[in-house]
Amino acid sequence: MNDASRQASDTELEIRRLRWQCRRGMLELDHLLDRFLDLGYRDLDPAQRLAFVRLLGEQDQRLSDWFMSRTEPPDSELRRLVRHIVDVVRERRGGSVDLHG
Amino acid sequence: MGIPTRHFDALIIGAGGAGLNAALQLAGADLRVAVVSKVFPTRSHTVAAQGGVNAALANVLPDSWHWHMFDTVKGSDYLGDQDAIEFMCREAIPTVYELEHAGVPFSRLDDGKIYQRAFGGQSQNFGGDQAARTCAAADRTGHAILHTLYQQNIRARTHFFDEFFAIDLVRDAEGVICGALVLEIETGEPLLIESKATLLATGGWGQVFRTTSNAHINTGDGAAMALRAGIPLMDMEFFQFHPTGIAGKGMLITEGTRGEGGYLINKDGERFMERYAPRAKDLASRDVVSRAIVTEVKEGRGCGENGDYVMLKLDHLGEAVISKRLPGIRESSQIFAGVDPVIEPIPVFPTAHYAMGGIPTDRFGRVAMPAGHGSEEVVVGLYAAGECACASVHGANRLGGNSLLDILVFGRLAGKDIIEYVRENPYQRTVDSASLEQAMGRLRRWEHKGEGPTVQQLRADFRKCMEDHAGVFRTEEIMAEGYNKLCELRDRLPEVRLTDQSKVFNTARIEALELENMMDVGMSIAVSALHRQESRGAHSRPDYPARDDQTWLKHSLYYREGDRMDYKPVRTKPLTVESFPPKERVY
Numbered sequence: 001m002n003d004a005s006r007q008a009s010d011t012e013l014e015i016r017r018l019r020w021q022c023r024r025g026m027l028e029l030d031h032l033l034d035r036f037l038d039l040g041y042r043d044l045d046p047a048q049r050l051a052f053v054r055l056l057g058e059q060d061q062r063l064s065d066w067f068m069s070r071t072e073p074p075d076s077e078l079r080r081l082v083r084h085i086v087d088v089v090r091e092r093r094g095g096s097v098d099l100h101g
Numbered sequence: 102m103g104i105p106t107r108h109f110d111a112l113i114i115g116a117g118g119a120g121l122n123a124a125l126q127l128a129g130a131d132l133r134v135a136v137v138s139k140v141f142p143t144r145s146h147t148v149a150a151q152g153g154v155n156a157a158l159a160n161v162l163p164d165s166w167h168w169h170m171f172d173t174v175k176g177s178d179y180l181g182d183q184d185a186i187e188f189m190c191r192e193a194i195p196t197v198y199e200l201e202h203a204g205v206p207f208s209r210l211d212d213g214k215i216y217q218r219a220f221g222g223q224s225q226n227f228g229g230d231q232a233a234r235t236c237a238a239a240d241r242t243g244h245a246i247l248h249t250l251y252q253q254n255i256r257a258r259t260h261f262f263d264e265f266f267a268i269d270l271v272r273d274a275e276g277v278i279c280g281a282l283v284l285e286i287e288t289g290e291p292l293l294i295e296s297k298a299t300l301l302a303t304g305g306w307g308q309v310f311r312t313t314s315n316a317h318i319n320t321g322d323g324a325a326m327a328l329r330a331g332i333p334l335m336d337m338e339f340f341q342f343h344p345t346g347i348a349g350k351g352m353l354i355t356e357g358t359r360g361e362g363g364y365l366i367n368k369d370g371e372r373f374m375e376r377y378a379p380r381a382k383d384l385a386s387r388d389v390v391s392r393a394i395v396t397e398v399k400e401g402r403g404c405g406e407n408g409d410y411v412m413l414k415l416d417h418l419g420e421a422v423i424s425k426r427l428p429g430i431r432e433s434s435q436i437f438a439g440v441d442p443v444i445e446p447i448p449v450f451p452t453a454h455y456a457m458g459g460i461p462t463d464r465f466g467r468v469a470m471p472a473g474h475g476s477e478e479v480v481v482g483l484y485a486a487g488e489c490a491c492a493s494v495h496g497a498n499r500l501g502g503n504s505l506l507d508i509l510v511f512g513r514l515a516g517k518d519i520i521e522y523v524r525e526n527p528y529q530r531t532v533d534s535a536s537l538e539q540a541m542g543r544l545r546r547w548e549h550k551g552e553g554p555t556v557q558q559l560r561a562d563f564r565k566c567m568e569d570h571a572g573v574f575r576t577e578e579i580m581a582e583g584y585n586k587l588c589e590l591r592d593r594l595p596e597v598r599l600t601d602q603s604k605v606f607n608t609a610r611i612e613a614l615e616l617e618n619m620m621d622v623g624m625s626i627a628v629s630a631l632h633r634q635e636s637r638g639a640h641s642r643p644d645y646p647a648r649d650d651q652t653w654l655k656h657s658l659y660y661r662e663g664d665r666m667d668y669k670p671v672r673t674k675p676l677t678v679e680s681f682p683p684k685e686r687v688y
């Protein structure tokens with residue numbers, strides 16, 4: 001296995017491990033976190049990936065407050081990540097919208 | 102068979118409000134108690150409950166448990182058991198104070214008393230003026246309750262099995278339930294938990310419908326486990342839909358949007374509620390609005406490429422009103438629907454919200470089922486509480502704020518009864534190997550290799566079928582067709598194959614097990630709904646538009662074996678007060 005493919009398979013293993021952590025008590029969070037894992041996680045650098053793991057360790061209520069812009073995460077790294085997740089997952093209308101994802 | 106085994110006095114499956122409140126009683130009595138939860142306990146769905154919990158504290162307006170009882174009986178469309186309802190409404194008061202003492206930060210009045218909000222369906226004096234009965238911890242009541250209970254359980258040394266998935270109940274040679282087979286999600290390894298008493302507290306099953314407000318974990322696992330153990334599910338046709346969920350996604354758009362002046366339009370831009378409810382229009386009751394939306398879609402006036410939703414228009418309210426009075430709606434719509442409600446309308450469709458039915462229990466949380474000749478028998482050693490159970494306090498329709506109450510009151514009572522039970526039955530029964538083998542079979546079945554439909558395909562077809570044929574719009578024709586389709590889907594289940602057969606963190610396998618559970622529970626809803634030929638509470642049938650107390654003032658019981666229905670009488674006699682006889686429900 002070359003380096004690139006080893007890295008890719010490590011990433012897939014990480015995603016497997018993180019998948020269940022994206023199961024939350026609120027539908028909104030399920031949707032944001034689970035979709036981000038598929039759509040955005042692979043493009044994160046190692047530091048951002050650690051931040052994502054840190055984010056998953058937060059309480060549902062806090063996460064919900066952050067994603068719905070009621071409050072902001074205390075540090076800039078999480079603030080950026082929360083905005084990034086919303087940006088990646090946000091539904092875009094027009095063209096072929098997947099309403100049933 | 103060499104499966105690792107652990108022993109406890111009591112096993113609690115589910116760590117939401119119901120499971121944790123039960124566990125707390127047990128741990129406090131020095132019983133060895135195990136709580137199994139498929140997600141970390143504070144990620145249970147109870148965390149999503151924002152509105153609050155009802156109790157007649159009379160802190161804001163005059164109130165009494167008896168008025169609360171009247172509202173609940175009426176709200177249930179007279180299908181609730183009046184002894185259980187009386188009990189719950191009386192217990193509500195000490196329950197809320199107990200939570201307060203435990204540290205739940207309820208919002209307060211200036212005089213320091215717990216603040217109480219007014220909600221629909223709450224009255225003073227048996228149907229008189231509006232009452233204010235809902236206690237809330239800001240807009241995070243569920244979160245506050247769940248955290249407080251979790252911390253207390255940690256202190257009381259409750260043993261938690263976090264991220265363990267319960268597969269099935271197991272029995273001894275006499276057929277008595279004595280624990281469950283569970284799966285550690287991380288390792289994929291099975292574990293047998295033997296216990297003297299077992300409590301199912303696995304929450305609801307909104308996920309059986311395509312559009313739901315429920316989190317992904319709400320797949321009805323406990324209810325399906327009960328079905329497979331030969332226990333019927335009660336009043337399953339009664340499922341509460343919220344008229345405005347984000348189309349195709351399910352997240353709630355609060356009723357407040359219509360209260361503030363928002364209204365629904367179809368693809369022609371017509372304000373269609375004027376046709377269905379000329380007076381109340383968009384503020385008509387939930388079921389009326391839900392059915393109107395589905396009718397518009399069915400008759401070809403839905404919006405979008407597939408014409409499968411309608412629009413909620415708010416832009417005329419202006420940015421200031423939307424941002425100030427409807428916090429979170431703008432963000433939610435932008436993220437999940439891709440629209441800014443300040444500029445354009447939000448695509449909406451009725452979303453499956455709350456399960457009134459479930460595993461039949463008495464008011465001590467003991468699972469009870471018919472024993473022939475009209476009598477009932479307790480299922481020895483088995484308890485159920487919370488949304489998965491049906492102590493029958495919601496009947497055909499639940500009032501807002503009564504479900505947190507239900508899970509807390511009956512969770513606690515189940516805990517107390519288990520203490521007694523374990524004292525009287527101190528010996529652990531031995532799990533029968535055939536029963537264990539059967540449970541293991543459910544797991545091994547997913548090791549079959551080869552070609553076949555995927556879990557995702559079947560799940561999508563199934564949830565769509567439930568939405569179309571057992572959702573808001575229920576005529577004989579639609580439901581009979583739905584039943585046939587569901588049977589076909591059920592027949593396809595054994596052909597489904599997993600492409601990923603690995604063990605460690607194999608969420609695909611968990612999703613497969615959940616799909617089996619959802620299909621069993623979904624079938625119970627579809628069959629129960631097909632049989633009930635009347636409209637009552639959340640079950641409304643255009644072909645039988647009236648409530649029929651003569652024939653249908655009775656509880657439905659669905660058995661998995663042969664999709665069989667049975668019925669039992671409603672308990673109309675309260676514990677200490679006079680019955681509330683059925684009346685027409687007008688609000």
Ligand SMILES: Cc1cc2nc3c(=O)[nH]c(=O)nc-3n(C[C@H](O)[C@H](O)[C@H](O)COP(=O)(O)OP(=O)(O)OC[C@H]3O[C@@H](n4cnc5c(N)ncnc54)[C@H](O)[C@@H]3O)c2cc1C
Nearest residue numbers: 115116117118119139146147150152153267304487488505
């Ligand atoms: C968006 C929303 C808002 C709501 N707001 C309110 C409100 O304001 N007031 C109110 O009274 N009610 C409200 N409700 C309803 C209320 O929140 C629920 O009925 C209640 O929280 C259910 O609690 P529970 O303890 O029965 O189950 P849950 O909190 O759903 O917990 C179920 C537990 O079972 C576990 N579990 C499930 N299956 C398995 C398995 N196979 N193996 C192991 N563990 C398993 C889960 O991990 C979880 O710990 C709301 C519901 C929704 C969807």
